[in-house]
Amino acid sequence: MKAVVMAGGEGTRLRPMTSSMPKPLLPVANRPIMEHVLRLLRRHGLNDTVVTVQFLASLVKNYFGDGEELGMHLTYANEETPLGTAGSVKNAEDALRDDSFLVISGDALTDFDLSDLIAFHREKGALVTVCLTRVPNPLEFGITITDDEGKVERFLEKPTWGQVFSDTVNTGIYVMEPEVFDYVAAGESVDWSSDVFPQLLKEGKPVFGYVAEGYWEDVGTHESYLKAQADVLEGKVQVELDGFEISPGVWVAEGAEVDPEAVLRGPLYIGDYAKVEAGVELREHTVLGSNVVVKRGAFLHKAVVHDNVYVGPQSNLRGCVVGKNTDVMRAARIDEGAVIGDECLIGEESIIAGNVRVYPFKTIEAGAFVNTSVIWESRGQEHLFGVRGVSGILNVEITPELAVRLAGAYATTLKKGATVTIARDHSRGARALKRAMISALQTSAIDVRDLENVPMPVARQATARGSAGGIFLRTTPGVPDSLDILFFDERGADLSQAGQRKLDRVYSRQEFRRAFPGEIGDLLHPASVFDSYATNLLRAVDTSGVREAGLKVVVDAAHGSAGLVLPSILGRLGVETLTVAGGLDEARPTEGADERRAALARLGELVASSQAAFGVRFDPVGERVSFVDELGRVIQDDRALLVLLDLVAAERRSGQVALPVTTTRIAEQVAAYHGTQVIWTTTSPDDLAKAAAADGTVFGGDGRGGFVVPEFSGVLDGAAAFVRLVGLVARTQLTLSQIDARIPQAHIQKRDIATPWAAKGMVMRSVVEAAGNRKLDTTDGVRVVEPDGRWTLVLPDPAEAVTHLWAEGPDDEATERLLDEWAAVVDGAGK
Numbered sequence: 010m011k012a013v014v015m016a017g018g019e020g021t022r023l024r025p026m027t028s029s030m031p032k033p034l035l036p037v038a039n040r041p042i043m044e045h046v047l048r049l050l051r052r053h054g055l056n057d058t059v060v061t062v063q064f065l066a067s068l069v070k071n072y073f074g075d076g077e078e079l080g081m082h083l084t085y086a087n088e089e090t091p092l093g094t095a096g097s098v099k100n101a102e103d104a105l106r107d108d109s110f111l112v113i114s115g116d117a118l119t120d121f122d123l124s125d126l127i128a129f130h131r132e133k134g135a136l137v138t139v140c141l142t143r144v145p146n147p148l149e150f151g152i153t154i155t156d157d158e159g160k161v162e163r164f165l166e167k168p169t170w171g172q173v174f175s176d177t178v179n180t181g182i183y184v185m186e187p188e189v190f191d192y193v194a195a196g197e198s199v200d201w202s203s204d205v206f207p208q209l210l211k212e213g214k215p216v217f218g219y220v221a222e223g224y225w226e227d228v229g230t231h232e233s234y235l236k237a238q239a240d241v242l243e244g245k246v247q248v249e250l251d252g253f254e255i256s257p258g259v260w261v262a263e264g265a266e267v268d269p270e271a272v273l274r275g276p277l278y279i280g281d282y283a284k285v286e287a288g289v290e291l292r293e294h295t296v297l298g299s300n301v302v303v304k305r306g307a308f309l310h311k312a313v314v315h316d317n318v319y320v321g322p323q324s325n326l327r328g329c330v331v332g333k334n335t336d337v338m339r340a341a342r343i344d345e346g347a348v349i350g351d352e353c354l355i356g357e358e359s360i361i362a363g364n365v366r367v368y369p370f371k372t373i374e375a376g377a378f379v380n381t382s383v384i385w386e387s388r389g390q391e392h393l394f395g396v397r398g399v400s401g402i403l404n405v406e407i408t409p410e411l412a413v414r415l416a417g418a419y420a421t422t423l424k425k426g427a428t429v430t431i432a433r434d435h436s437r438g439a440r441a442l443k444r445a446m447i448s449a450l451q452t453s454a455i456d457v458r459d460l461e462n463v464p465m466p467v468a469r470q471a472t473a474r475g476s477a478g479g480i481f482l483r484t485t486p487g488v489p490d491s492l493d494i495l496f497f498d499e500r501g502a503d504l505s506q507a508g509q510r511k512l513d514r515v516y517s518r519q520e521f522r523r524a525f526p527g528e529i530g531d532l533l534h535p536a537s538v539f540d541s542y543a544t545n546l547l548r549a550v551d552t553s554g555v556r557e558a559g560l561k562v563v564v565d566a567a568h569g570s571a572g573l574v575l576p577s578i579l580g581r582l583g584v585e586t587l588t589v590a591g592g593l594d595e596a597r598p599t600e601g602a603d604e605r606r607a608a609l610a611r612l613g614e615l616v617a618s619s620q621a622a623f624g625v626r627f628d629p630v631g632e633r634v635s636f637v638d639e640l641g642r643v644i645q646d647d648r649a650l651l652v653l654l655d656l657v658a659a660e661r662r663s664g665q666v667a668l669p670v671t672t673t674r675i676a677e678q679v680a681a682y683h684g685t686q687v688i689w690t691t692t693s694p695d696d697l698a699k700a701a702a703a704d705g706t707v708f709g710g711d712g713r714g715g716f717v718v719p720e721f722s723g724v725l726d727g728a729a730a731f732v733r734l735v736g737l738v739a740r741t742q743l744t745l746s747q748i749d750a751r752i753p754q755a756h757i758q759k760r761d762i763a764t765p766w767a768a769k770g771m772v773m774r775s776v777v778e779a780a781g782n783r784k785l786d787t788t789d790g791v792r793v794v795e796p797d798g799r800w801t802l803v804l805p806d807p808a809e810a811v812t813h814l815w816a817e818g819p820d821d822e823a824t825e826r827l828l829d830e831w832a833a834v835v836d837g838a839g840k
Contacts, residue, residue: 010108010127012055013098015181016043016115017063017088022230024518025350025368026332031065033115034072035234036315038241038250039262039280039298041072042228043115045248047079053123055111056081059104061097063088094181095199102190112183118237119225120247121182126219130184133159135217137189137209140182142225145770153179155218161210164202177218177774180225223247231330231348238313239294242276251281262299280316298333311345321357329361332369366519393516394509396807398495400485403438407492409445415512416446417521419480419496420453422511425528427477430497432460432468434630435570436598438492439482446480446494447532454524456531460538462593464570464631466726467542469501471535473722478504483630484598502698502724543577549721550732556583558739561621563587563637564731565612568594569629571727578728584735587619599629609635609643617641622738623745627727633714634727636734638745646714647672651679651752652745653716653730656737657708658683667700667709667717670788670802671815673755691789692804698723756824757817762835764812769805772812775838776803776831793831799823801831 020032027035033043050058058081062069066087076083086101098105098112109130111123121140130138139161141153154163154177164179179202192205199205209216224246226237240246242258252262258275261267265279270287277291283301285291292310297303301314304322312326315333320326324337328345331337335349338357343349346364353367356375361367365379373379393399399415401407423429429450433439440462450457458476460468465481472479479497496504496512504512515521524530562584566572572591579586589612600608609626616624616637624637636644636652644652651673654666658680665686668676672689680687685707690696694711701709702723709717716730717723738745764772776791786792790804790813802815812835818824 010055010110011105012050012058012111012113013101013105014043014046014050014058014060014113014115015094015097016069017061017066017091017097018116019064020116020229021514021518023228023234025348025366026231026234026330029065029351029369031062031069032228033069035116035228036296036298037118037228037234037237038248038260038278038296040248040251042118042237043069043073044079045118046113046115047073047076047081047083048249049120049123050111050113051079051081053127055123058082059084059086059101060115061086061088061101063091063097091198092196093198093200093204095193095201095205096197099190099193099195099199102187102195106187106190109184109186112181112185114181114227116229117181117225117227118241118246118248119180119182119223121180121221121223121225123182126182126221127184129159129219130217133215133217135184135215136186137206137214137216138184139206139216139218140180140184141177141218141220142180142223143220143770143774144178144225145768153177153218155220159217159219161206161216161218163210164206177220180221180227182221231346234330235294235311235313235328238296239311242278242294242296244276250278252278258293304339312343315351328363338375393513397485397493398503400491400493402490403492407442407494409442412442412445412494413449414519414521415494415516416449416480417453418512418516418519419478420450420455421515421520421522422508423455423477425454425522425524426456426530428456428458428475430458430460430468430472430476430479432463432465432471432479432481434465434483434598435462435593435595436484436492437595439484439598442492442494443480443482446482451530451532452524453522454528454530456533458533458535460535462570462573463538464574464728465495466631466722466724466728467538467574469497469724469726470542470545470722471501471538472497473499473501481630486599486628487601489597489599500698500702500723503694505695506693539574539577542574543581546578546721546729546732547581550718550729550736551720552582552732552736552739554739555735558742559585560735560739561585561587561619562735563589563612563615563619563621563624565589565608565624565626566591567600567608567627567629568592568597569627569631571627571629571631574631574728578732582732582735587615587621589615597629605635609637613637613641613643615641623734625731625734627731628714631727632725634716634730635714636745638749640746642746644745644749647712647755647757648749648752649714650710650712650716651676651755652748653710653734653737654708655679655683655748655752656734656741658685660737660740661685661707664705664707665703667697667703667706669697669711670786670790670792671759671804672712673757673817674798674800675753675755679752689786689788693789694725697725755817756819756821757815758821758824758828760814760816760828760832761806762812762814762832764805764835768838769812772835772838773803773805775834779831779834795827799827801827803831803835 016033020027034041152165252260260278262281264282267285268287271285272290274292277295279297280299283297285303286305288305290308294311295309296313298316300317303320306323309326311328314331317334319336321339323340325342329343329347331349332351334352337355340358341355343361344363347361349367350369354372359377362380433443481495485491568590612624626635636649662684669692670689690700701717706719715725718729721729780793784794792802794800799818804813816827
């Protein structure tokens with residue numbers, strides 16, 4: 010049997026290490042990752058191997074040659090352009106047509122029993138056998154679900170936490186029969202998991218999953234790269250180390266010189282012909298490459314130093330990576346998480362702060378303090394985006410420097426000459442950072458439409474009218490010293506998760522596009538934004554019967570930007586309106602929960618005393634609304650969703666409504682009673698917007714004061730929800746309390762369980778196993794449905810070390826018991 014080693018990836022997440030070196034050649038314990046892979050193949054008799062190459066292909070070929078030094082026979086299949094995981098193997102089809110073959114990545118460290126994998130493949134008579142393993146964090150991998158016989162039932166590529174219902178992932182190691190090439194188009198970019206395997210499953214072909222025991226680490230990030238080094242030194246993976254173990258865990262390769270007065274605290278590795286002087290202290294998980302010189306008094310702990318590096322006296326290296334041919338001069342300090350590229354000069358007494366990346370061929374002056382750290386990592390996050398876009402404390406985490414780089418990264422994801430709409434709330438912080446972002450967009454060849462201070466729904470609609478995307482800056486709801494930067498797509502909806510990942514990659518690489526002088530973008534300030542918005546809204550939403558009904562309503566603008574657009578709407582709507590808190594207050598750009606409750610109570614008093622039909626209160630950016638009935642009673646947000654759903658469904662009598670899976674199933678009863686159907690979505694605003702934009706959708710909401718009015722737009726819009734409610738109440742001639750009274754009471758409760766990041770995959774697998782034969786819904790997270798209709802939803806938080814639980818039963822006690830039962834499962838698996 011032949012093997013195929015895929016070695017064509019760029020390894021962009023590992024830059025600057027991979028800026029001048031292909032990822033498979035990155036050293037682990039002073040030996041390229043791919044060499045560890047080839048030695049594993051040789052141990053299992055797979056000596057005839059085809060290597061697929063593309064990025065810096067000549068370096069891979071020059072290093073391994075024909076494989077003679079390894080006792081193997083290597084040939085190469087070169088890709089002119091990236092062809093994907095399947096396309097690259099298809100490119101080597103001529104060498105693989107005669108027999109079964111094994112596919113393995115050249116940049117993943119493993120000691121799996123490949124012989125047992127091959128035996129499993131032959132025993133099952135499989136067309137494809139996928140090698141699987143269990144990992145604590147499955148977000149960056151493809152999840153694979155198999156039945157009891159090992160037959161694959163489903164593939165899910167790079168899921169979100171809401172889609173994680175197993176920790177069994179695809180390792181990218183396969184055993185295949187040549188017939189699989191019939192499903193791969195030649196010369197095209199084709200992927201195994203997303204293109205080929207789903208087609209095989211659709212046709213009922215024998216695709217099996219083999220769960221391997223042993224070690225596997227996808228070396229795709231700086232953290233996993235350092236972890237692989239430590240695991241090799243700890244003996245957690247069976248690989249061959251060159252050299253001698255002169256004391257437990259201390260490996261010294263041929264020709265190395267280590268002064269007896271040097272302090273060595275293993276496990277650690279010293280490469281061939283390295284020199285370690287007296288007074289040096291090398292601590293655990295340190296790896297020195299070939300020809301490294303470490304001068305007197307230097308201290309290294311968990312440092313990975315590539316070949317031909319000079320480490321000067323009194324230098325201090327902790328938890329960092331130093332690229333080959335780099336000079337670290339006297340008393341320099343490189344802190345944890347920093348990565349220094351190849352052929353750099355780090356000057357005397359300079360300091361490289363944690364998580365800083367220095368690209369190849371750079372010089373850091375003596376005494377310099379280099380601090381361009383990505384603050385999100387210090388918060389324990391792997392990505393920029395959280396549940397509210399890019400968020401953080403103003404001028405601590407969200408700084409002008411970050412805003413400029415973020416805008417530059419966003420511009421780089423768009424075409425030159427594209428238009429971006431930008432807007433903000435009424436806070437001073439948002440105003441200042443918006444100006445910084447405008448400059449970065451213009452100097453990246455982007456035209457900017459600056460709406461200044463407008464409600465968020467107005468910004469979304471303006472974005473959807475001819476822009477390639479949008480940016481909105483606002484104070485974080487309930488956190489006055491923090492700021493959110495939200496990105497919109499061309500529809501005005503939140504940027505999709507794929508779009509977020511793309512922006513995240515460009516930002517982390519810091520490879521921003523810059524415009525030539527003649528390409529600098531224009532800055533426009535559109536006129537009549539509010540009038541245009543109000544005109545389109547009143548044209549799209551049915552307001553018939555409003556003037557005849559003679560309604561009186563009380564509107565609270567919460568001293569926010571919603572008050573800017575309300576005059577354009579209320580003057581044409583034909584209702585008697587009492588408006589409160591209409592003026593902007595820069596000192597109060599957001600409000601806490603207690604302030605909101607107090608304001609709603611005051612609104613209720615005004616509604617009752619003025620005998621108004623109802624009251625409505627906007628959030629500071631006009632995205633969400635809360636309601637008070639004619640009796641002055643506050644309608645809770647989850648209840649308001651049912652009230653508005655009842656009104657819409659009763660009038661439409663057909664179509665579908667889009668709701669997140671966390672909504673009470675009473676909504677299904679209400680919708681069905683009036684002849685409409687519920688479409689369940691994930692908790693992502695992007696998914697709700699997509700479902701609301703589908704043909705036949707008449708309503709959408711998130712149960713937290715956010716409503717979608719599909720006839721006007723596909724995003725959350727407080728003003729649109731208000732106008733629609735006015736029309737519905739006018740035509741139905743029922744009060745909100747009467748509508749509320751005819752809807753059954755829901756008994757739904759929520760609970761949060763602290764869950765370490767490393768345990769989230771295990772938690773979701775434990776939930777699936779504990780569910781047994783009960784019905785499972787994996788729309789978002791795992792929803793376990795009991796035979797009597799009770800249900801519990803388990804959903805990992807995408808930004809925090811928390812797992813959310815929702816439960817619904819026939820009464821509060823039954824719901825509490827459900828929460829207790831599943832909280833015990835989650836809590837037990839997370840420990």
